[in-house]
Amino acid sequence: MALLNRFNYTSPPPLPSFTKSPSTSTLFTFSTLPRNRRLNRKFPSFKLTATLTADTTAGSVSNGGQPKLLLEVKDLTAVISESGQKILNGVNLSIYEGEIHAIMGKNGSGKSTFAKVLVGHKDYEVTGGSVVFKGENLLEMEPEDRSLAGLFLSFQSPVEIPGVSNSDFLQMAYNARRRKLGQPELDPLQFYGYIMPKLEMVNIKADFLNRNVNEGFSGGEKKRNEILQLAVLGAELAILDEIDSGLDVDALRDVSKAVNALMTPTNSVLMITHYRRLLEFIKPTYIHIMDEGRISKTGDISIASILEKEGYKAMSST
Numbered sequence: 001m002a003l004l005n006r007f008n009y010t011s012p013p014p015l016p017s018f019t020k021s022p023s024t025s026t027l028f029t030f031s032t033l034p035r036n037r038r039l040n041r042k043f044p045s046f047k048l049t050a051t052l053t054a055d056t057t058a059g060s061v062s063n064g065g066q067p068k069l070l071l072e073v074k075d076l077t078a079v080i081s082e083s084g085q086k087i088l089n090g091v092n093l094s095i096y097e098g099e100i101h102a103i104m105g106k107n108g109s110g111k112s113t114f115a116k117v118l119v120g121h122k123d124y125e126v127t128g129g130s131v132v133f134k135g136e137n138l139l140e141m142e143p144e145d146r147s148l149a150g151l152f153l154s155f156q157s158p159v160e161i162p163g164v165s166n167s168d169f170l171q172m173a174y175n176a177r178r179r180k181l182g183q184p185e186l187d188p189l190q191f192y193g194y195i196m197p198k199l200e201m202v203n204i205k206a207d208f209l210n211r212n213v214n215e216g217f218s219g220g221e222k223k224r225n226e227i228l229q230l231a232v233l234g235a236e237l238a239i240l241d242e243i244d245s246g247l248d249v250d251a252l253r254d255v256s257k258a259v260n261a262l263m264t265p266t267n268s269v270l271m272i273t274h275y276r277r278l279l280e281f282i283k284p285t286y287i288h289i290m291d292e293g294r295i296s297k298t299g300d301i302s303i304a305s306i307l308e309k310e311g312y313k314a315m316s317s318t
């Protein structure tokens with residue numbers, strides 16, 4: 001407590017409860033969080049050595065040294081809830097621990113919809129097929145439970161959350177994950193020690209934490225912030241939807257470096273991209289082409305090279 005007072009921290013108010021994701025969807029929504037709620041604390045700009053690490057890979061079970069099947073999607077079909085329009089037309093995909101998968105495909109082929117269906121976005125209704133994540137039926141889980149189980153989606157257009165500071169958001173989300181894992185929550189000072197190396201990893205300044213989530217952030221800053229969330233929360237499967245869009249070369253390098261640094265033998269990445277450039281930084285195990293709501297082709301990095309030279313017409317003829 002003495003240390004807390006030294007850094008001018010006040011006790012945080014009770015943690016808000018998490019409710020179902022909104023249509024704009026972010027990791028969590030805070031039903032009990034009043035707008036303009038601010039904790040009376042600011043993150044100081046000096047460095048503090050991290051003193052705490054958290055096990056974010058708990059729950060992974062090794063399978064006699066063999067990589068474990070993390071995600072298995074079979075014949076997944078989905079429609080837009082409101083209109084009933086079919087978007088996913090039988091997606092099949094298996095991702096094992098330690099693998100990096102990339103999905104490419106024409107605009108409107110269903111890539112983002114697939115990602116959002118996986119995290120339980122309410123705009124879409126699953127009409128058939130199955131999704132098993134870490135041995136559990138993902139489709140029966142609430143969006144928050146999917147996140148707490150270790151699924152992370154960085155959105156193509158990250159939402160702003162007015163009145164909620166980045167630090168509060170991250171601390172609450174991280175403590176929710178720790179509770180799920182049966183670990184004690186971190187107080188603000190412990191959380192500060194935990195997050196500092198993550199900020200360095202993504203090359204984000206500490207004063208970012210005092211700003212409201214994504215409010216006024218540039219496109220590139222929003223993307224970095226998404227990766228900061230990933231670094232803080234940890235995830236067995238991180239889905240990165242066009243994490244490269246809007247990034248300058250340095251930012252792309254920083255973000256890719258952070259994603260690579262977060263890879264362990266037991267977690268995986270599924271990234272959606274239009275460009276080979278990202279794949280040069282984050283090397284995929286497999287590249288899939290999505291076409292009209294299903295995966296029509298799977299291969300290695302050579303697919304991206306063909307695409308870049310010849311476009312999607314080459315995909316139908318190979």
Ligand SMILES: Nc1ncnc2c1ncn2[C@@H]1O[C@H](COP(=O)(O)OP(=O)(O)OP(=O)(O)O)[C@@H](O)[C@H]1O
Pocket residue numbers: 080087105106107108109110111112113114123
């Ligand atoms: N909530 C929605 N309401 C209406 N149409 C939607 C909705 N979500 C997706 N769609 C439509 O479904 C199709 C697939 O969209 P999706 O965003 O999944 O494509 P994508 O492959 O990610 O495209 P891009 O490469 O342009 O990001 C598009 O025609 C899109 O307009």
